[in-house]
Amino acid sequence: MKKGCKYGSHRVLEPQGVLTQAAYKIDNNMEIYSNEILVDVQSLNIDSASFTQIEEEAGGNIEKIKAKIMEIVGERGKQQNPVTGSGGMFIGTVAKIGEDLKDRDLKVGDKIASLVSLSLTPLKIEEILDVKPEIDRVDIKGQAILFESGIYAKLPDDMPENLALAALDVAGAPAQTAKLVKPGDSVLVLGAAGKSGMLCCYEAKKRVGPTGNVIALVRKQEQADNLVKWGFCHKAILASAQEPMAVLNKTLEANKGKEVDISISCVNIPNTEMSCILPVRDNGVVYFFSMATSFTKAALGAEGVGKDVTMIVGNGYTKDHAEITLQELRESETLRKIFEERYI
């Protein structure tokens, strides 16, 4: 067996010099290198933006959706939508482990979910078995390859597969929260009623302990009432995350007149950067998990108001993020129940 590049660059066909995500076409030959893992794929969870685009192009016709996906993977060697650029993830069973990765806590037959994007993952589809448009899922017969750097999670035995997947989908946010938040901190979570928002609130509340203050920003009274009732935050405030002065004033009111130590953005709308920055004290941290964040609006915005805050780009990966996130569902019966009701 030959050894490949840790990051998979040995599989880039064109253009040369980039990594597999930026590549137009990658090598999906399923003979593995010594530092790769071969997986028998059961399902693809197509990224929502990508699936919607394919579905529209196909006029909702299932056979046309299948044909489009076969065409993309045939052409590019990976399921990367040429319009949206996005991919998704897969679920499957480990078929073969390269000899350089034998030491891993993984064996042939283990069921795993990929936590890297399909947009960079070598994939070969033999047959599409089913398309489930309501959950953006495509069941297939086929194989995929994980590189040495490719992250994945073993699916746990103690909860349904779909429950685990719903949480793993946003695993970066709560795990980063766990590492960032210290006892006694005051924390503002924007977009607190969504999936990642709730996980971040829960984790932050646990970390700040009895002397801290977790403030959840939401749009609706019912959401605020629920988050407080469930014990996911100390206080919940109502405001539009696009109105920074309102967010600032309500946060101050909920934090004894003081700016918070940390803000965490889990919103799904644009133009909320100033609402994340303004309420944070000098030398505090602004953690942008929202993919709707604009780099320039954050950088110029903080400068414009003379705020000396550390602004962090939410990395979807941090060590043990899958385990940290699944543990939340084991710890909190409330959280698990909400996830079961809403997301599976």
Added chain:
Amino acid sequence: MKKGCKYGSHRVLEPQGVLTQAAYKIDNNMEIYSNEILVDVQSLNIDSASFTQIEEEAGGNIEKIKAKIMEIVGERGKQQNPVTGSGGMFIGTVAKIGEDLKDRDLKVGDKIASLVSLSLTPLKIEEILDVKPEIDRVDIKGQAILFESGIYAKLPDDMPENLALAALDVAGAPAQTAKLVKPGDSVLVLGAAGKSGMLCCYEAKKRVGPTGNVIALVRKQEQADNLVKWGFCHKAILASAQEPMAVLNKTLEANKGKEVDISISCVNIPNTEMSCILPVRDNGVVYFFSMATSFTKAALGAEGVGKDVTMIVGNGYTKDHAEITLQELRESETLRKIFEERYI
């Protein structure tokens, strides 16, 4: 005197709820609030993208450029280009200090440069005296207002005004470098031959001390030779910042086979996120100062290669950034000479 909002929101005319940068129109009445500073403006340094747009629209005609600027400021109460959204900065003399800001180290008559954008600064132009297209500068008779949160730098007595301005323009980067880099660190600076790149290299080399390693990434052999000769880095490597595998391999070669502790991006081209992320060790820091950085490419890119790095959005402001940056020019005769030759 009435007291205004620290961030200037009392001057927003439309739409309500946003801050002055996001506002379409702000109040440029020059009667100050108790926490504002009135400045007699001498020159506007129009943001390069904005000036180019205005110049093109005016077909290069100076009188038409003047008319366009008068029109923008008349309509919006600030010099914010409606096409590019960007502003610039001003130089002027303090005319009046609101009573709540009397304790500042500032007096009427001091010459200052604004370090917040014109895109959020109330401005009234009485007359445009001159337009200098070669340096994007507009000399005017007029006044501007700084809010309580508005940052500025007193222009120093010991160097020419234009020299100070050239450095202050990018003051955030070297000042953040000063706070981030520790003795013994290995640091990769991408885009090291540019203005902010050189300042970051110089500052990083000073901070890492004798046991550290500062690696400058540039495009041309001459740039590499110069940076080493001037003592701004330990090693200089040649590669395109858009080719992450080449950047990784050359960095490893220049760092005894090890990933670096910190990378600092000062490039002025897009699609360089992976080149900043790949060469950094787990738990290291990636500091994006480049305005060409894409938030989503950074976030998804790090996840895609399973890199547990802290990615920071370059904040143009950090405490004492002007002083830290001007000090570099005082310390290093070489740096000062290069700046005098190239940037003024």
